[in-house]
Amino acid sequence: MTDAQETAADSSLRTTGGAPPEDGGTSLTGAPKPEPIPLLEPREGIPPVIADASSLADVVAAFAGGSGPVAVDAERASGYRYGQRAYLVQLRRDGAGTALIDPVACPDLSALGDALTGVEWDLHAATQDLPCLREIGMVPTQLFDTELAGRLAGFPRVGLGAMVENVLGFVLEKGHSAVDWSTRPLPEPWLRYAALDVELLVDLRDALEKELDRQGKLEWAHQEFDAIASAPPAEPRKDPWRRTSGMHKVRRRRQLAVVRELWQTRDRIAQRRDVSPGKVLGDGAIVEAALSLPADVQALAALNGFGNRMGRRQLEQWQAAVDRAKALTEAQLPAPGQPVTGPPPPRAWADKDPAAAARLSAARAAVSALAEQLNMPQENLITPDTVRRVCWEPPKVADREAVAAALAGYGARPWQVEQVTPVLVSALSA
Numbered sequence: 246m247t248d249a250q251e252t253a254a255d256s257s258l259r260t261t262g263g264a265p266p267e268d269g270g271t272s273l274t275g276a277p278k279p280e281p282i283p284l285l286e287p288r289e290g291i292p293p294v295i296a297d298a299s300s301l302a303d304v305v306a307a308f309a310g311g312s313g314p315v316a317v318d319a320e321r322a323s324g325y326r327y328g329q330r331a332y333l334v335q336l337r338r339d340g341a342g343t344a345l346i347d348p349v350a351c352p353d354l355s356a357l358g359d360a361l362t363g364v365e366w367d368l369h370a371a372t373q374d375l376p377c378l379r380e381i382g383m384v385p386t387q388l389f390d391t392e393l394a395g396r397l398a399g400f401p402r403v404g405l406g407a408m409v410e411n412v413l414g415f416v417l418e419k420g421h422s423a424v425d426w427s428t429r430p431l432p433e434p435w436l437r438y439a440a441l442d443v444e445l446l447v448d449l450r451d452a453l454e455k456e457l458d459r460q461g462k463l464e465w466a467h468q469e470f471d472a473i474a475s476a477p478p479a480e481p482r483k484d485p486w487r488r489t490s491g492m493h494k495v496r497r498r499r500q501l502a503v504v505r506e507l508w509q510t511r512d513r514i515a516q517r518r519d520v521s522p523g524k525v526l527g528d529g530a531i532v533e534a535a536l537s538l539p540a541d542v543q544a545l546a547a548l549n550g551f552g553n554r555m556g557r558r559q560l561e562q563w564q565a566a567v568d569r570a571k572a573l574t575e576a577q578l579p580a581p582g583q584p585v586t587g588p589p590p591p592r593a594w595a596d597k598d599p600a601a602a603a604r605l606s607a608a609r610a611a612v613s614a615l616a617e618q619l620n621m622p623q624e625n626l627i628t629p630d631t632v633r634r635v636c637w638e639p640p641k642v643a644d645r646e647a648v649a650a651a652l653a654g655y656g657a658r659p660w661q662v663e664q665v666t667p668v669l670v671s672a673l674s675a
Contacts, residue, residue: 284415287440291433292343294333296350301357304336304344309360311338314389316367316446319374320426320439324523327515331377332426337443338364345439348381349429355382362386367450369405371473379478388474389466391446394453397462397469399620409445412452417441460620465660469625472658484583491532498578502570503535505579510566526550526563534567587630588637598637605636607672615668627665631655635669643673 295301308315320333334354337343348354366385368374370392378384395403402408406417421438428435457463482488486508495501508531515522530550539545542560545567546552551560588594594602612632616623623629634655640647649666657665 279414281410281414281416284409284417284441284444286437287343287444289342291436291440292345294345294347294431294436296347298351301346301351301354304341304346305357305360307341308336308338308344308357311341313339314365314367314447314450315341315361316443316450317374317378317383317385318368318439318442318446319377321377322425322427324423324521325425326427326521327519329377331374331381333431333439334378334381334383335439335443337446339447343440343443345436349427353382358383365389367391367446369408369446369449375473376478385474388470389450389454390470390473391449391453393469393473393625394450394457394466396625397466397621398453398456398460405442405446408449408453412449412456413445415445417445465658468658468660484579487583489531490528494532495535496581498575498581499538499570499573500535501579501581502573502577503538503567504531506566506570507531507534507563510562514562534563538571539564539567588633591633594637601637604639604673604675605633607675608632608636608669611668611672612665615664619664627652627657627661628655631657632669636673639673643670645670648673 293300295304315336315338318335319331320335321329322332323329326332331348334346334348335343336346336357346354346357361383363386366388368385368388368390371388371390375385391405391408392403395408400408400411402411406419409415409417418438418441421435424435426435431439454463457466484505486505489504489508492504495504507526511522511526511531515525518525527550530548533548533550534545537544537548539548542557542564545564546555546560551563588601589597591602591605594605609632612623612627616626619626631652635648635651640651645666648670649662652662652665652669653659
């Protein structure tokens with residue numbers, strides 16, 4: 246066992262806790278911070294990848310019999326494969342050790358999810374992993390999000406590596422976060438990286454819990470975690486093609502139709518081939534074609550993103566999409582923008598409603614000052630959209646009770662309502 250492994254095995258040394266550092270070189274007491282220790286190997290070595298029903302049943306039994314919270318992580322193949330499915334799931338729990346599970350070979354992990362019902366799941370940036378975990382039958386009933394905890398506690402850098410280093414004093418390997426996790430077999434260095442991602446997650450959770458409690462924010466964090474755990478699956482995005490990079494250049498409805506046709510064609514091809522849409526055709530090429538409205542394959546081939554090594558058949562399928570858009574009637578063309586359900590963009594407020602613009606300016610300044618006082622990002626104190634909605638259509642009588650009800654109606658948690666209501670009442674009154 247290496248020195249780093251021995252140190253990692255000593256929980257009392259790892260779980261140091263402490264407030265967000267004031268600078269990179271000293272602790273809050275003024276003492277020099279010790280040099281971080283590289284974490285090179287998982288405590289029990291790299292576990293075998295679970296890829297069959299029998300081995301999975303053993304893991305389910307082991308984790309059901311474990312104690313305390315369970316650290317959970319998932320690796321996707323963003324930028325390589327279509328969608329956001331999980332290609333590796335990592336777990337660690339006292340009494341069960343670490344497990345690496347291949348959800349391609351074992352696509353139904355509902356038995357594992359059921360075995361962990363009522364157990365706290367510790368994740369980092371939970372909202373990123375929960376959708377792909379839900380797809381394979383793993384849904385937590387309670388959780389602790391170490392990234393969100395770091396934000397609420399005021400840490401300036403909340404990536405897992407930065408948090409483990411600043412809070413626990415260990416350096417995690419950073420080299421494999423963006424690799425193609427759909428690769429089979431997975432290389433040993435990748436598996437080591439994956440196992441280390443859950444190695445200290447519970448220790449980090451324990452340290453952050455102490456820090457949040459010290460700052461009087463632990464109940465706030467629990468409300469945030471409960472909101473994440475109880476949130477329903479996100480609704481499919483309406484008109485996802487409108488998020489194509491460079492769309493701000495596309496003004497005319499006919500051009501928008503070309504973007505839509507090319508985006509939808511690309512999406513069907515990417516889904517069929519199980520590759521990232523960007524590997525089929527880049528967003529830049531879609532926008533180029535929309536702006537140029539090429540008359541034929543030759544004109545299309547001259548545009549950026551379509552020439553190079555693209556074959557005649559590929560060019561013809563893209564030109565066919567352009568031609569379909571050009572053949573649409575005016576009534577079939579997409580609207581210039583999506584219907585706005587909330588307030589207009591803030592830049593338009595001064596012209597549309599100067600009083601609302603003044604309310605928003607005062608509210609933003611007040612929320613910013615409060616967030617600084619509480620040492621957390623503004624967006625974690627209250628969402629900017631909530632502030633805009635309350636300022637655009639404030640209660641008829643902007644007293645504490647009415648403003649608190651408005652905030653709660655927009656989904657603010659009780660702690661947010663309690664903290665933000667007084668400053669918004671003042672801003673709306675001003």
